[in-house]
Amino acid sequence: MHILNKTAAVLVVLIAAGTPMVADAQAAPARAAGAQAKSAYVAYHDISSAQHAERSTTLRAQGFTLGTLSVSAGPRYAAVWVKGRADSPWVIPPGPYQALHQDMSDKEYQRRFVHYTAHGYQPKVVTATGSGASATFAALFVKARGAFEVRHGLRPNQLSVRNIRARAKGMWPTSIDVYGSAADPLYVAVWSVNPNPKGRIWKLTTDMTPTQYNAEFQRRVDSGFRLTSIAVSPWGTYTAVWFTDDSLATTSWHSYSGMSAAGYQKRFNELKAKGFYPSQVNSENGIYAAVWDVWR
DSSP: OOEEOSOOOOOOOSSOTTOOOOEEEEEEEOSSTTOOSEEEEEEEEEEOHHHHHHHHHHHHHTTOEEEEEEEETTTEEEEEEEESOTTOTTOOOSSTTEEEEEEEOHHHHHHHHHHHHHTTEEEEEEEEESOGGGOEEEEEEEEOOSOEEEEEEEOHHHHHHHHHHHHHTTEEEEEEEEEEOSSSEEEEEEEEEOSOTTTEEEEEEEEEOHHHHHHHHHHHHHTTOEEEEEEEOTTSOEEEEEEEEGGGTTOOEEEEEEEOHHHHHHHHHHHHHTTEEEEEEEEETTEEEEEEEEOO
């Protein structure tokens, strides 16, 4: 298994730190026999709500679906949109099967949740920033079947309890983010059915300092785990979901944390050239963390 890196130092490149990233990568043709259309992805970060809304409308019209999303203070948005990867667990069909909402208050997010779940949708990605009445949510709802569980406003002990219950039901965390304050950390999480209940082992670690996270990363990797989700808190700690799966033993991946906006851009460019794409990205207060998987 090929794995890079524990954590990235802040990088300096010839791009202004606030410059949005817009990258359109044409990947190799889909592996299905006779497939003609090429896969593609579009990524951007550190953009305003208006810019994110505009690009979301344009990309959806072009047949892209949202793969990962993060909202941070501002609010500012980071996202990756994909097309032509029907085999990917991150991709769902375009059109009426997905609904994306941004800049929601706690109450507005709850209202949207009730509406969409009543119509057969499930939250795929939920991200949040801020605290109290100023908390801001963004979410992607998809038309899907199967068991799931979603909770927001969870304090650490509540998250632990929900995690235990989800594991007992054969589910695992597929989306997680941290908001609130260091004195009162809050979590929003989505648990979905574990696709390989006998062969997939997963762990959730929370609120780690950069030093603690580095040590945890090394320990998990040495034990055969890989990182699937990472969230940066407003106070600079890390929450992560790790897993080991016998069906993915040879899958290559990369992960970097502690990146500036420019540092993320640089890593993106380097890994794109090597055939990787950011399957998950999260940021807060200008600090980025991301996981890259093989584009196929």
